[in-house]
Amino acid sequence: MRLGKTNLEVNKNGFGALPIQRRNMADSVEILRHAYENGIDFYDTAHFYTDSEAKLGAAFEDVREDIYLASKGAAEEVEEFWNQLETSLKSMKTDYLDLYQFHNLSFCPKEDDDLYKAMFQAKEDGLIRHIGITTHKITHAHEAIESGLYETLQYPFSYLSGESEINLVNRCKELDVGFLAMKGMGGGLITNSKASYAFMNQFDNVLPIWGIQKMEELDEFLSYDETTVLDDELKEAIEKDKKELGDDFCRGCAYCMPCPEEINISMCARMSLWIRRFPAEPYLTEEYHEILNKTLDCVECYECVEKCPYELEIPRLLKENYEDYQNVLNGKTKGVRNETVH
Template sequence: MVIKMRLGKTNLEVNKNGFGALPIQRRNMDDSVEILLHAYENGIDFYDTAHFYTDSEAKLGKAFEDVRENIYLASKGAAEEVDEFWKQLETSLKSMKTDYLDLYQFHNISFCPKGDDDLYKAMLEAKEEGLIKHIGITTHKITFAHEAIESGLYETLQYPFSYLSGKQEINLVNKCKEFDVGFIAMKAMGGGLITNSKASYAYMNQFDNVLPIWGIQKLEELNEFLSYDENTILNDELKKAITKDKKELGEDFCRGCGYCMPCPQDINISMCARMSLWIRRFPAEPYLTEEYLEIMENTNECIECYACVDNCPYELDIPRLLKENYEDYQNVLDGKTKV
């Protein structure tokens, strides 16, 4: 059974399963179209992508050109200058083969545009021209999130939220409900670190104002979420699984958002800062190779400039995480630690 929810003051009635289209940029066109049409045929009607998700927008455009009026398309632009804003919006519309977007969002930019900002005025002009129907914002910074909600200028907020989230994120969800701002949950699977989709779905089911956009790149992943419904609730078994995950991951872990990049020493921070978690939560063998060893050894080039820390929305001590993850990885390779 399809669960519907109202997406805040947009008044859009959408399937509680949203489709996050970032991962399909890793699939070819034919496979992506197959996955997207399977989602559509099974009732998913909200699709979120972005200008910078390479060919993701084009894949949505090809899949849904003939059924555009039956779905909601959301995209995002990261422009901080007005001219670039219009260029990105124009490109998105062309790629998605549509005259309008149901939701257009500022994409993790370095400030929260307000009513007097030329950038927000451009967004408002696009809405007045009918190019977009609703205005939203995405961010990883909780201070920006509160600014956006309190401004009254945004109809939706997209923010990281999963069963690994803490009290401040839950407070943010409740605040969105109070201000009638639709809450779109990105990274609902913890940036790939959560493997229990049923627990994730059940957790999200508790919040009637939260729309999770599951990042999907395989049919089998999609079918997992399609198999859940209003009866998928947090039972004792799922609660235990969540407690175990939260204990194992803690709060001081890399979410893999990538905003710490690029590194001046070419360290692959989003991989290296959470390698310990990968080799414990997934089969370790694929990561215990010369290729990955070389990537991990590059963490020794860290000069502790702390540019990554300044850019990290979670204020993690990244140089420390890199050091700890490399030491743990080396111990596993040497057989000193078992996974």
């Protein structure tokens, strides 16, 4: 597919390199090389993904010209912008990035902002080839693509997305802005990779960035191609998921944190979904019990609500998830494994 006005021709599978920070160097390099050897050529990471950039550098130093490397920086000051970009280039063992993105900033940099001028200067200097932006806020997304300053937008998109997100994808196509779909598996709540791929296949301007940390996950996505389309069985599976999850669910982005009361919001606000969609037993330990009990310390300060990109009523979600977890512990309801289609 063509990634918007960047004119980059990329494999429909993008590799999201956040999860490989949880793997050791040898395993990560093996997974990355397997992806490369099977045609994946677009790799997305970020300055703040701990050692993810270094793993990409180790895997691809000898084939740099055969792939596209994208990273992100979250600096809001010019000096830190240059520091983060320099670190990313060194870690990835390259003298340029094919795409560099502002990483979920609290604002959308404009043309006359010093921060955007620094980004543009980096492009002029050949350190980056294309300018993009990532965000979880749809208002920032529209502001960015309408400005004409950005060649790509990275935004959450999956078969759980609603009309507003689909309208955003279509507007990107109209403006020839490449659309990078993060959280294509719903932040881990979607278990049906085939349905996810088939959904993405409907949009010729969308590049899904699958978060991969296991070889078997990678092989699932490699097994799909342009013939993977939404048939009746996959459509039924999608409708079942959408009915179960609805619109009011935590995506696990963690931008609501840290909590002043040290509550693990991104886990506790969606624990009910975990124990219903996966085997409940792994989550019924003393450790998880203690984590969920912390939700009782919520003072409803609403700092989390103010920071949540999806404007979720987090104190209510914490309470509901705590009560549901207690019901499972007491045997009043059971965790259910959601059947998947492969």
